[in-house]
Amino acid sequence: MTVKALYDYDYPSKDRQENFGDDLLVNVMWANNMMFCAPACFRAPKAMSFADFKSQMIDSWAASDPDYDPSTPRDWQVNGKPFSATDGMSLEESGVGHKGLFVFRT
Amino acid sequence: MARAKLSMRERYRLLTRDLDWEPTYVEPEKVYPYTRYEGIKIHDWDAWEDPFRLTVDSYAKYQAEKDKKLYAVVEGFAQGQGHLSLSDARYVNSLKLFLCGVTPLEYAAHRHFGFLARYLDGPGARFAALCQSIDELRHTQTEIHTISQYNKYYGGLHNFSQMHDRVWYLSVPKSFFEDGISAGPFEFLTAISFSFEYFLTNLLFVPFMSGASFNGDLATMTFGFSAQSDESRHMTLGLEVIKFMLEQDEGNVPIIQDWIDKWFWRGYRLLSLVASMMDYMLPKKIMSWKESFELYLEQQMLEGLFPDLEYYGIRPPRHVQQAITEKDYMSHQVAWILYQFSFAANFNATVPPKEEMDWMSQAYPDTFDRHYRPLWERARSLQEQGKRFFFQGLPMLCQTCQIPMGFTEPGDPTTLCVRTSEYRGERFNFCSDGCKWIFDREPEKYVQAWLPVHQIYQGNCGGTSIPEVLEWYGIQDGVDNGEYLTSPDKANWDKWHAPSVVGGGVS
Numbered sequence: 001m002t003v004k005a006l007y008d009y010d011y012p013s014k015d016r017q018e019n020f021g022d023d024l025l026v027n028v029m030w031a032n033n034m035m036f037c038a039p040a041c042f043r044a045p046k047a048m049s050f051a052d053f054k055s056q057m058i059d060s061w062a063a064s065d066p067d068y069d070p071s072t073p074r075d076w077q078v079n080g081k082p083f084s085a086t087d088g089m090s091l092e093e094s095g096v097g098h099k100g101l102f103v104f105r106t
Numbered sequence: 107m108a109r110a111k112l113s114m115r116e117r118y119r120l121l122t123r124d125l126d127w128e129p130t131y132v133e134p135e136k137v138y139p140y141t142r143y144e145g146i147k148i149h150d151w152d153a154w155e156d157p158f159r160l161t162v163d164s165y166a167k168y169q170a171e172k173d174k175k176l177y178a179v180v181e182g183f184a185q186g187q188g189h190l191s192l193s194d195a196r197y198v199n200s201l202k203l204f205l206c207g208v209t210p211l212e213y214a215a216h217r218h219f220g221f222l223a224r225y226l227d228g229p230g231a232r233f234a235a236l237c238q239s240i241d242e243l244r245h246t247q248t249e250i251h252t253i254s255q256y257n258k259y260y261g262g263l264h265n266f267s268q269m270h271d272r273v274w275y276l277s278v279p280k281s282f283f284e285d286g287i288s289a290g291p292f293e294f295l296t297a298i299s300f301s302f303e304y305f306l307t308n309l310l311f312v313p314f315m316s317g318a319s320f321n322g323d324l325a326t327m328t329f330g331f332s333a334q335s336d337e338s339r340h341m342t343l344g345l346e347v348i349k350f351m352l353e354q355d356e357g358n359v360p361i362i363q364d365w366i367d368k369w370f371w372r373g374y375r376l377l378s379l380v381a382s383m384m385d386y387m388l389p390k391k392i393m394s395w396k397e398s399f400e401l402y403l404e405q406q407m408l409e410g411l412f413p414d415l416e417y418y419g420i421r422p423p424r425h426v427q428q429a430i431t432e433k434d435y436m437s438h439q440v441a442w443i444l445y446q447f448s449f450a451a452n453f454n455a456t457v458p459p460k461e462e463m464d465w466m467s468q469a470y471p472d473t474f475d476r477h478y479r480p481l482w483e484r485a486r487s488l489q490e491q492g493k494r495f496f497f498q499g500l501p502m503l504c505q506t507c508q509i510p511m512g513f514t515e516p517g518d519p520t521t522l523c524v525r526t527s528e529y530r531g532e533r534f535n536f537c538s539d540g541c542k543w544i545f546d547r548e549p550e551k552y553v554q555a556w557l558p559v560h561q562i563y564q565g566n567c568g569g570t571s572i573p574e575v576l577e578w579y580g581i582q583d584g585v586d587n588g589e590y591l592t593s594p595d596k597a598n599w600d601k602w603h604a605p606s607v608v609g610g611g612v613s
Contacts, residue, residue, distance in 0.1 A: 002548065004143055006140075014556060029502075035481065036446075038512040041499075064499070098533065
């Protein structure tokens, strides 16, 4: 279906990737910890390595829970598929994409 | 010589319908350009039964008297420091939610019913829209007057209109209503008059007004009584409008069914804020969200209204089963969201006191002790160690309802639900099958959603740091937001209720 309108109804997406320049929006869910009510959303450079994304962004967010141990995340998924980062892999290469989702468990 | 007085009915006929005429110099389609493109066919506008049957002069006279009585009560309550006899200062959080979340919707309704009062083809329908437009403006004013007295003593109430436009969780009601007013007139009537003002109205109105009554807020309770006669007219209009459209043409039925499906889920997701208010912000409970849902939705609507609508070929809303499944946990999930994001809200949240948790165990025997009590108890323990738990970051939001993605898979309250759609090569995320279904019907519309988190990241909300965003919201950090137990509202309340010392004065 499409919008019924009296005129040509065509507007750009408000959060299209180009509005974020060289960055992406990336969502992260800590799957087995209900302390976090929802996944987190980050803005991060496409070229950032996954390792840096994890240590600089995910770790400081996950540390909202004082029991978080940065060495414990496992069973990573990217957009529903199993994921393991190779050395130096960038966010762009990880396949997460703009507004995609990483999931981990501990 | 005295003139015979006309009956009300006769005056109504002469002053509304009798003043209408058929345009002959201009095509009706040009005078009323918005009532055809949605596909709804109306063959006879005169079949419209007006539930108002009022004239402007009688409306003005009667409503002015009613509003004057309300203002007398509000004034007396304010003069007598009525706020001191509330159940607790924590109750005022529900008023913060009401003034910032609901009052601006009344104003938006006023504007859009004003538009319909010009653009519906039938004079009866136009006049009904006119009366409702004035009602909605009166409600905006009376709500502001009723609640403004609290602004002198409590945080979070000082710029409700700006907050409605900017604060993250208020984008939920705002985008809901803007979805309605940017639709055509018949969809708007189905969305607001039928779904919101008839189908879901008790779930919205009763928690706030009974909540006021149970918690010593005579002013807001009196507003509720005062508005009740208007609201019952709006309900009548909501049912009349849906029956009118269904009776006019068989081809209207599938279109209306589709709108009922959409607006049930839109309204239901919006009401999740009310559900958490009801269970968590009212120190004196009325009933649980679950009981309220069973009474007003399952019994009154699904068992009462929908069997009647079946006659027209209308079935209960799509996804209603999911709402029934969620009644055991939705209010807790949303309260948990509000608790950990209260640093960016104009209200205070806290762990429920022990007696309230026991009440919840009774009200939610299958879920509370198993899933939510452990979370609240851990939060309390962290707080006691000086580590009040906040989500230190921004949440992933649903593209449709705009609520943080804190809802779970149907029947599994421990697994967060994530649905996605791809549109023109871009990914969109949803909290539920209902919100995804709504997006997939009209992706061109929802790709334009103003999602607070993504707007912050684009730099459109005053900056990208929390202090900058709070300033842009108009939230005074440490005054309006965050934890209740350490809030100025709580400190003031304790001071006002400290035992008085002989010879000491109240400062």
